[in-house]
Structures are given as C-alpha cells and as structure tokens.
Amino acid sequence: MTSATYTVKGMTCGHCVSSVKEEVSEVAGVSSVEVDLASGLLTVESVSPIDAADIRSAVEEAGYELVTK
Amino acid sequence: MTSATYTVKGMTCGHCVSSVKEEVSEVAGVSSVEVDLASGLLTVESVSPIDAADIRSAVEEAGYELVTK
Numbered sequence: 001m002t003s004a005t006y007t008v009k010g011m012t013c014g015h016c017v018s019s020v021k022e023e024v025s026e027v028a029g030v031s032s033v034e035v036d037l038a039s040g041l042l043t044v045e046s047v048s049p050i051d052a053a054d055i056r057s058a059v060e061e062a063g064y065e066l067v068t069k
Numbered sequence: 070m071t072s073a074t075y076t077v078k079g080m081t082c083g084h085c086v087s088s089v090k091e092e093v094s095e096v097a098g099v100s101s102v103e104v105d106l107a108s109g110l111l112t113v114e115s116v117s118p119i120d121a122a123d124i125r126s127a128v129e130e131a132g133y134e135l136v137t138k
Contacts, residue, residue: 012081013081013084013085015082015084015085015087015088016082016084018084019084
C-alpha cells in the first residue's frame with residue numbers, strides 16, 4: 001500500500017470536500033481518499049503508486065486546483 | 070405571483086447555493102428560487118405568499134442560516 005499527500009486549493013465547504021473525494025476515488029488504483037478542508041490536505045492511498053497527473057486531473061475535474069510542490 | 074426576499078448566511082460556494090435552492094424549491098407553493106452567493110440574497114417566487122417559517126426551515130435543512138430582518 002502506498003500513500004501520497006497533495007494540497008488542494010479552493011475548497012470552501014464540506015460539499016467541496018465531497019466533490020474532490022468523489023473524483024479522486026474514481027482514479028484507477030485508488031483505494032482510499034482523505035481530505036482535510038482546513039489545510040486542503042488530500043491523502044490518497046493505493047496499492048501501487050499513482051501518477052500525480054491523474055490525481056491532478058481528478059482534482060481539476062472536481063473544480064479545484066492541485067498546488068504544485 | 071408573489072416574490073419574497075431573504076438573506077442566507079453561511080454559503081461559501083456554488084454547492085451551497087445548490088443545496089439552498091434544492092431545499093427551498095421543495096417548499097409547497099414555491100414556483101421559483103434564485104440565490105446570489107456573494108450577497109446571500111434568496112428570492113422566492115410563489116403563487117400565494119409563503120410563511121417565512123417554512124423558508125427558514127428549508128434553509129436550515131440545507132445547513133445554512135436565515136438572517137432575521
């Protein structure tokens with residue numbers, strides 16, 4: 001199991017958190033997704049590492065921005 | 070046709086607007102609902118006047134607060 005952490009910009013409420021969770025959960029290989037609204041922290045667990053570009057696409061699909069490290 | 074205007078507190082994004090619209094639209098007699106995120110303005114149209122308590126209940130059901138005039 002692999003865990004990767006990202007920061008998401010633009011979430012303002014619980015609905016935003018739900019949207020991000022929903023889209024990121026649909027990325028192939030993702031087994032669990034946690035999102036913290038206050039910090040914008042997005043934690044993605046998967047069996048094998050996932051391309052950050054796929055996570056970025058999912059976050060953008062939800063209408064938010066992935067902060068580049 | 071009657072139009073009544075209220076102010077809703079706590080909405081932060083388009084999802085919040087959708088939640089309020091959805092709940093208020095379900096109030097018996099409501100024919101149209103408009104919500105402005107920036108101002109919090111909620112405009113409710115109906116054939117006959119609607120009890121403000123019913124609108125308040127719907128807004129609270131959505132998770133937001135109706136500002137008392």
